[in-house]
Amino acid sequence: MNATASKAFTPLTIGPLTLRNRFIKAATNEGMCKGGLISQGLAQFHERMAEGGAAMTTVAYCATSKDGQTFVDQAHLSADTVADFKVLTDGVHKHGAAAQAQITHAGAFTFLPKDFSSMKPISANGGFNKFGVMTGRYMKKKMDRSDMDAITDEFVQAALHAKESGFDAVEIHMGHGYLLAQFITPFYNNRTDEYGGSIQNRMTFPAEVLSKVLDAVGKDMAVTVKYSQTDGKAGGNTVTEGIEIAKILQSTGAHMAQLSNGLNVESIDTMFGNPLPKSSVKPKSLIVRVGMMLQPKSKEPDKEFKQLYSLDPAQQIRAAVNMPLCYLGGAQTMDNVNTVMGQGFEAIGLGRALIFDPNLINSLQNGSIKNSGCTACNQCVTLMYTPGGTACVEQGGHKGHAPKLNTIRASAA
């Protein structure tokens, strides 16, 4: 099939939003929000994705509150960031693309400096917090009903601020080990009440958040969910739970689900299809350092990157639900895109391939290339939170596109 005939280049409607094609730039933490301020570099990063042909670009990790951040240099979507994000969304819209804000809360998975935020982070379970050892947050608080109401309201407020900022969609992050995933995965949820036990119970609170966000903005914006279709580690969720999660998202009314993989710490190689580099590079990001430190403990041989590495569980989920699904994981070529479309997925997400080449979609469409040059070396992951932010090492790292990290606000003043 030639590129122009591919279904991937036809419009897609999810909820109230119609996208010009089926390519979604997946959230990849940009590291371009120094001190939480939205930078020109962040706006330019997403404008390049729009200019390069993606239907929708996702701004990664927009925390619903200060406590919801994992690091200081992350955005907190609030009344304070509306004007700056509006500049970003205007830049995306100028090129005919849509902008999506990933809204999320860290729960116990936070590495903020001491006393920057709560010293007793919330989670599904209480007790010892292994993520808090380096920051003095040794204990976590088991969420009670009033905590759940407060967090649900935070997600709703974040979605409303996203709407005001001109975003066309919000993606509720239920994957990778953040707060909502801490309810979904058995690794962090051993509750015996109605929020623990079966996958249906573990999904009760995340589904409530989804339902309330849909009520608040679902008529005006697409409300999508990203979740881990498997946890990728023994004792965690398998595709059996991945299917049940999709059924719950469907019955709750999510406009699309993006099928991601794995957990930040326990199974980062499941997320990326291969491990993080074990080189002498010492990334500044604590998240990445923790992930790298834990890797050598595995007795398994390193996973070798394969294109479309997570197609098998995704196909099983595809067969179980009718809702729009976005495939994610190792898509690099026009053949990959056509395979995904042929399997009945409505959309395709790309992370690393678009960090490597933001113009990839246009080039695939006009036939000038058939393959991304991304080698899945994962060095872009180790560059998150370095002074220039996320960039492709093979394309010259920060030298390729030195992002302007001055804030939009400062430039406007």
Ligand SMILES: Cc1cc2nc3c(=O)[nH]c(=O)nc-3n(C[C@H](O)[C@H](O)[C@H](O)COP(=O)(O)O)c2cc1C
């Ligand atoms: C540098 C980098 C940062 C990432 N940050 C996030 C993030 O903030 N939120 C998220 O949901 N996924 C994040 N991811 C995961 C991607 O969305 C995606 O799941 C993963 O890269 C696999 O897709 P790919 O094979 O198309 O790259 C990140 C990936 C990369 C490479």
